[in-house]
Structure formats: C-alpha cells, structure tokens
Amino acid sequence: MQRTILLVEDEDILREILADYLLDAGFEVLEAIDGKEALSIFEEKEIDLVILDIMLPELDGWSVCRRIRKTSNVPIIMLTARSDEDDTLLGFELGADDYVTKPYSPPILLARAKRLIESRYLAVREPEKEETLALNGIRIHFSSRKVTIQEQQINLTHTEFEILAYLMQNQGIVITREQLITKIWGYEFVGDDRTVNSHIRNLRHKLGEKSTCILTVVRTGYKFEGKV
Structure with a gap:
C-alpha cells in the first residue's frame, strides 16, 4: 500500500529536492508552502507522515504541530535552520517524533521517514506475544x-x-x-x-x-x- 507524506516547506528548491527523493522511494507526496495550507490538506487527506518546517509564513510549524496533535498521533518530523536545543525540546513537547536541522541529507531524512512509517504500520512482535x-x-x-x-x-x-x-x-x-x-x-x-x-x-x-x-x-x- 502506498503511504502518503505531507511535506510542508516554503523554500521551493528544498521542497522540490526532498519531494523527488520521497517520490522515487514510492511515497505519495502532498506539498504545502505554508501552515494554513498544510492544515487544510491534513484535514482533507489521509496522511501517514508529516515533514514540517518550523519557519513558515501564515502559520508557523509550532502552531501546525500543536493543532495536528489535538486530533492525530500521525508521526511528525520537524525541520529547522536553527540548532538551539531549546527549540528541539519545544518540538518534542508539542508532540514531534523527530527533529532534523538544516542543512540535512535528503537520504538520511528519507531513512528516518521510512523508519517512522514502517514502525507505525508493521507491528513487529514476538510470535508468542498476545495482541x-x-x-x-x-x-x-x-x-x-x-x-x-x-x-x-x-x-x-x-x-x-x-x-x-x-x-x-x-x-x-x-x-x-x-x-x-x-x-x-x-x-x-x-x-x-x-x-x-x-x-x-x-x-x-x-x-x-x-x-x-x-x-x-x-x-x-x-x-x-x-x-x-
């Protein structure tokens, strides 16, 4: 089954590069350039993972993450150009699952996205374990x-x-x-x-x-x- 990733990034070049990596890996990619558009797409579509930039126009990544977490536990990877650990901790407190600082390697980000999606949908349990x-x-x-x-x-x-x-x-x-x-x-x-x-x-x-x-x-x- 094809999984859907919502990619929220206002920098066109970065969004296009990452979207290409995700598409080549077999994911469906929905793109948003600001926080309001991201929330609109999230409400209308079935999303398996959100890759969310923090510094966005209209509505920042913090606010988008907070609103998503009110209704969903979908995995969220946050992107930021800042390396302040306090920012990282705030992201986790709001419910982010992972945090990547720019500049990042698209293959590494792809690997993290795959792991989050696979661990969510492929329940790896010992045979003798109960459900x-x-x-x-x-x-x-x-x-x-x-x-x-x-x-x-x-x-x-x-x-x-x-x-x-x-x-x-x-x-x-x-x-x-x-x-x-x-x-x-x-x-x-x-x-x-x-x-x-x-x-x-x-x-x-x-x-x-x-x-x-x-x-x-x-x-x-x-x-x-x-x-x-």
Missing part, C-alpha cells in the same frame, strides 16, 4: 496502537507509544537511554539525554497517576514496574 499487554491498569493494544488506562484511551504520539511499549515489554529491567535511542530512533543520535528525558516527561504526564510505573534509574535510564 495486548496489560500491566498495572495500563493496556497496550498493539494492532491498533492504542493505550488505555482503566478502559479510558489516552492519546500518545508515535514515539511515546514506542517508548511505553518497549518499557512494558521489558518490565523490571533497566533500559538505558542508549538502548531507547537505538530501539526508537535507530540512527546515530545527535544531542544529549534531554531529548529522551523530554519524551519520558510527556509520557508520564499523559499517564497521570500511573506515571509512577516508569522509574528513573539515576545516571542510567528507566524501567517499568507494574503487576499483571
């Missing part, structure tokens, strides 16, 4: 990628879902930040531990009183503690 996993009142539904707490669904981003699933599947085992990066992002990490910490903080906030199930192991990483 759901329930621990301490939290239930993961792998096929539909939903998470419920006492039968109430909570809205997680793609990355938050992957982190929670990985921790729960390894309950009681300390997972290092390096292991999380390798498992979730799957490429050489540029940045520091604050990126992982930001996703964990957002995840805990959404888990509410169940946030205590995710324990911080000082100077190492995290582990999930819970009962069936």
